[in-house]
Amino acid sequence: MTDVTEQAPETAPEAVQDEGDIAADYLEELLDIADLDGDIDIESRAGRVYLSVESEQPDDLRLLSKSDVVSALQELTRLAVHAKTGEFSRLILDIGGSRDARAQELSVLVDRAVERIEGGASTAALPPMSSYERKLVHDLVAERGFTSESEGEGADRHTVIRRS
Incomplete structure (x- = not known):
């Protein structure tokens, strides 16, 4: 179909x-x-x-x-x-439904990273992931009132989360 x-x-x-x-x-x-x-x-x-x-x-x-x-x-x-x-x-x-399942996993990762920042960390880095997944993470982070940037190159490119 x-x-x-x-x-x-x-x-x-x-x-x-x-x-x-x-x-x-x-x-x-x-x-x-x-x-x-x-x-x-x-x-x-x-x-x-x-x-x-x-x-x-x-x-x-x-x-x-x-x-x-x-x-x-x-x-x-x-x-x-x-x-x-x-x-x-x-x-x-x-x-x-793998994309939805992965989006839920990423949401949990973002929640844990936000908890670390709220607990006193200045930043929280997530593991390397694809550009599509990083885009999802950036959107999730923004929804939670924080900022994020992608850092690194190639297979090591990852997202770092900070307070706004």
Whole structure:
């Protein structure tokens, strides 16, 4: 099942449709190879393609929904899109609700960091994470009335939280 909605003005609907369709085809092939059932939903938000893979049997996707596996599959899917279009893809992949689960984990990390600051620490550094996760953390930190910055390079890039 594919559904493309909410096109950003700077992204042509055909380009979003193509990127989503290429990514969905790639993921369907991977699911077939692994002999797993899954429904793929495609949508576009702010010019970025979001793909969700769900199954009526949640255990079918259990191994694929681990954070590191989702990140790796997301990168492979981005490469597949790039190979077909020649364009860089910023698509986001969610398997079995893994993004929501990770967002909850990040919320707990931010809460603990805020507690350390409220307990007297001047800053609290979180572990390295992807740019997508750092963006979620920055939003969570701002909601709690604190500030945050990304520091470090490459795989060591992480978020540091401070009082406002």
